[in-house]
Amino acid sequence: MLISLGVEVTCRVPEAALKAPLEFALSRTTGVDDTPHGLRKVLKLLIPPGVLSLRRRVGGFARMLGLHRDSELVPANWAEFEPTAKRLLKKRSFSEELHGCLEACEMVMIHGNGCMTGNTRIARAELFIAYISKVLFNKTVALVNHTADFAHPVLAEIARNVYPLVDDLAFREPISADRCATFCTGRVVPDTAFLCEPAPKSSWLPVARRPMYFDVWPDRATFDPSSPYICVGGSSAFGGADPRIVLDNMMLMVRCLKENCSQQIVLTASSVVDEQPFRAIAGRLQLPIIGVRTPVQQVVDILGNADAYVGGRWHPAIFSLRGGTPVVPLQANTFKMEGLGQLTGLWSRTFDPFRIQDEKEAIVDALSGVINARDALASRKTVREQAEVLSKRSWENVAVVSNHRKLNSGRTSAAPRTE
Numbered sequence: 001m002l003i004s005l006g007v008e009v010t011c012r013v014p015e016a017a018l019k020a021p022l023e024f025a026l027s028r029t030t031g032v033d034d035t036p037h038g039l040r041k042v043l044k045l046l047i048p049p050g051v052l053s054l055r056r057r058v059g060g061f062a063r064m065l066g067l068h069r070d071s072e073l074v075p076a077n078w079a080e081f082e083p084t085a086k087r088l089l090k091k092r093s094f095s096e097e098l099h100g101c102l103e104a105c106e107m108v109m110i111h112g113n114g115c116m117t118g119n120t121r122i123a124r125a126e127l128f129i130a131y132i133s134k135v136l137f138n139k140t141v142a143l144v145n146h147t148a149d150f151a152h153p154v155l156a157e158i159a160r161n162v163y164p165l166v167d168d169l170a171f172r173e174p175i176s177a178d179r180c181a182t183f184c185t186g187r188v189v190p191d192t193a194f195l196c197e198p199a200p201k202s203s204w205l206p207v208a209r210r211p212m213y214f215d216v217w218p219d220r221a222t223f224d225p226s227s228p229y230i231c232v233g234g235s236s237a238f239g240g241a242d243p244r245i246v247l248d249n250m251m252l253m254v255r256c257l258k259e260n261c262s263q264q265i266v267l268t269a270s271s272v273v274d275e276q277p278f279r280a281i282a283g284r285l286q287l288p289i290i291g292v293r294t295p296v297q298q299v300v301d302i303l304g305n306a307d308a309y310v311g312g313r314w315h316p317a318i319f320s321l322r323g324g325t326p327v328v329p330l331q332a333n334t335f336k337m338e339g340l341g342q343l344t345g346l347w348s349r350t351f352d353p354f355r356i357q358d359e360k361e362a363i364v365d366a367l368s369g370v371i372n373a374r375d376a377l378a379s380r381k382t383v384r385e386q387a388e389v390l391s392k393r394s395w396e397n398v399a400v401v402s403n404h405r406k407l408n409s410g411r412t413s414a415a416p417r418t419e
Contacts, residue, residue: 018121085132102137106140124158130162223264236312250356255285257310261368264288267282267287274313312350322387326379338350343390
């Protein structure tokens with residue numbers, strides 16, 4: 001989106017660079033940019049989840065954000081924000097690249113995604129970057145495309161102080177906007193994932209029906225896309241849960257769907273958290289599995305042409321809706337699936353993925369209702385058209401660029417640079 005608006009993205013910091021110091025300190029720190037040329041071009045177009053980015057080596061990220069064993073530049077709480085910022089200014093030589101990036105750019109855009117929850121280092125790092133960008137460097141700062149769940153008191157206090165400083169806040173669902181309305185002003189803007197449009201069946205099937213087309217090592221995904229099928233996904237709620245409990249609940253749900261539905265069952269794993277139990281289920285029940293290595297556009301096509309999607313994953317739900325596929329939502333690690341239901345008006349409840357024994361009949365009833373509705377085809381068309389409208393609205397995530405240009409039209413004619 002940014003590049004299509006003529007923005008020069010000078011720096012990038014991927015989400016992985018904001019994780020635990022030790023984990024990142026062990027990354028390769030060569031001084032050579034050995035990223036394949038084609039991949040560099042793709043990365044320039046995709047802007048990875050996280051924020052700020054650097055056109056420099058991985059080791060630069062480590063020094064820039066204090067990601068090594070003997071230093072920590074990400075404050076643990078709000079009280080540490082100001083003293084940490086002052087320490088950063090005093091030790092400019094320690095964080096030269098951070099200073100250089102922030103001095104050179106015109107705006108800082110933070111892609112919050114689903115990271116603003118709990119009290120994680122990623123969430124605090126993103127908020128600290130917003131803070132120093134505004135307070136120390138007086139830059140235009142945007143925090144966009146995100147869910148904000150401030151149930152944790154430490155992160156909540158930080159947000160109450162940082163969010164009012166941000167120039168543009170774009171929440172990807174209405175629940176976040178409502179809960180933050182007491183201390184900041186934000187907008188509800190659909191997720192940029194709504195831009196991902198599935199291919200129509202007429203052009204997709206001749207390619208998709210070829211043998212082994214969806215097999216991505218080490219997984220097999222043998223199914224007939226021309227026959228009815230249901231996609232089953234996991235949930236971000238599974239992160240940190242007992243793997244045995246996750247497997248037991250998902251196995252129970254998939255068995256129940258197989259027994260009560262005539263459609264093929266296709267398992268879709270959105271992360272390694274889903275992939276491990278789904279591989280076990282696929283092996284035991286001889287089901288196709290779409291693993292995490294599957295190209296995104298193929299996943300969009302599979303979900304967008306399914307009869308239904310049952311799962312608690314945010315992006316697969318959006319990919320499904322983009323093709324008119326109805327969603328039977330499971331709960332996630334935050335209220336985001338409820339928020340997506342409010343945004344689209346397509347569901348009013350979600351199902352607990354840890355209580356499938358109690359929920360399985362209701363899940364089957366909900367699935368039967370959306371698949372076997374008398375006006376199912378008309379309903380798919382309506383959902384698809386609504387999702388297309390949301391895809392156009394998702395461009396509001398980068399509205400800050402136009403606003404920045406208007407405010408600075410008298411100062412410079414150069415294209416804005418962002419981090």
